[in-house]
Amino acid sequence: MLRRIHPAAADGVGSKSSPRLAWITDPHFDHATLETWRCWAEELIALAPDALIVTGDISEDEDVAYQLEYLAETFERPIYFVLGNHDFYGKSIGSTRQGIIAVARDSEQLHYLTDEGPVFLSPEAVLIGDDGWGDASEGDYAGSTVRLSDFDRIADFRPDAPETWQAILQREGLASSERLAVKMAGLPEQARHVLIATHVPPFRQACWYEGHVTDDNWAPFFVCGQMGRVLQDAAKANPDRQFTVLCGHTHHDGDAVILPNLFVHTGYSRYGTLDIESLIEIDADGFQVPRAF
Template sequence: MRLAWITDPHFDHAKLETWRRWADDLIAFAPHALVTTGDISEGDDVAYQLRCLVETFDRPIYFVLGNHDFYGKSIAETRRLMIDLARDYDHLHYLTDSGPVFLTADSVLLGDDGWGDASEGDYLNSTVRLSDFELIQDFRADAPETWRTILQREGLDSSKRLQQKLVALPAEVRHVLIATHVPPFREACWYEGHITDDNWAPFFVCGHVGAALRQAADENPDRFFTVLCGHTHHEGDAIILPNLIVHTGYSRYGTLDVESIINLGSDGFRLPPAW
């Protein structure tokens, strides 16, 4: 089993020729499936790009959404559209709306969008103001005083959905691959080789998802949890517990890469660099 992982492609920033070369390279890797951890594009272009992926790659495509994917609409409307789109294509799977996907008898893939949920860092004194607040309807329609509540709600909702999937796993599952957009721990929130500070952490860490993952790993010491995420555009690995590791992927606007070709063997998931 070989899974191609991409994150934060921002296809709307890539030229057509760049997309074609990237698609050819990805096909040459011959993965069994594609996993993408959000920031596919923006607005209506998200659905268009997912259709292009389905029509280009004759294999399952598993995805979660990033904050950019919600631009121009509300969070709920965007998710409804993605759920409907995924149901139109047999190979397209929106993990936020899906149960665990069995890759082998003892290995599963599951996921959820996640959100920078103001649970880490110093939200009240942060100078960061993301474009999300202007371009996502939930924020634009409400006063700035409500934004923290919205962020925390989204992070908590993501953690509850993930918890339900994790608790329902049968005992024979030994390896769990989790796809999400926002790093679930501060230790996994990388930028230029360093982890985030209090100014950026409220918007770049999903602490509620991190708490759910830590609890699952604590309660299942013989089960190994491997997390894939992006959002920061800088790569790094973080070992949170002996059985919980987070891989944060790299991205740069205008370029398209394959983060890793994940190999699934009897000892779990291995993530060598693709290039």
């Protein structure tokens, strides 16, 4: 069952006419020094956002929960997040989710969007999200030479049974897309602007690497195609509603216009550094996602 919250009333984000949201993606806190973390935190506090959005790859194993709790203690703001593939390292997918659900439900500040219904940021603007997964629905899975660390580090992928991996990838992508579809189907008519937080780019056009989009070799593991199809269907069915997607995973940034009302922003990351991808504002035209501020 989804955790149902109306932050416009519960946690104060919707109390301003135009809340500002700091977007962070793929921080990999386990690779950052304490000094790097401190400088990054000071910069973020100085910007005074109303909330934080984190689009996955927070850390690994038990450190994921620790980092989330430390973020909550440090920033004293609502923190909306999804998990990335690295966040499942050291455990199974199911046990990781259950553990993070428990941590988030025990905190007033932590909001695991995969486990939550729509979050109203203003009367017309709503935030939803789900982890997503590179779901082997795009590109050439059978011919790919890519072998992710996921297959060695996540318990669901048995190293002695590679013939099962594709089905697991497809299962996770389908589950994410179905959860997201339910959330979008339940949005009220006044929700004109929808912000979607996820980890894996839902479209090839948004899967960036060094200024280019992915090829057939990498696409099976870096695109959540089933989520992309759900998003396209929703955008086509609601031409007067704007959909803005935030994602990461590739560690390279770029913007993609999928449809006139469907935009995808992919964030940048580099191991050992911590960045603030954007300070997002909401205006009459929807979510504004500047890359420099």
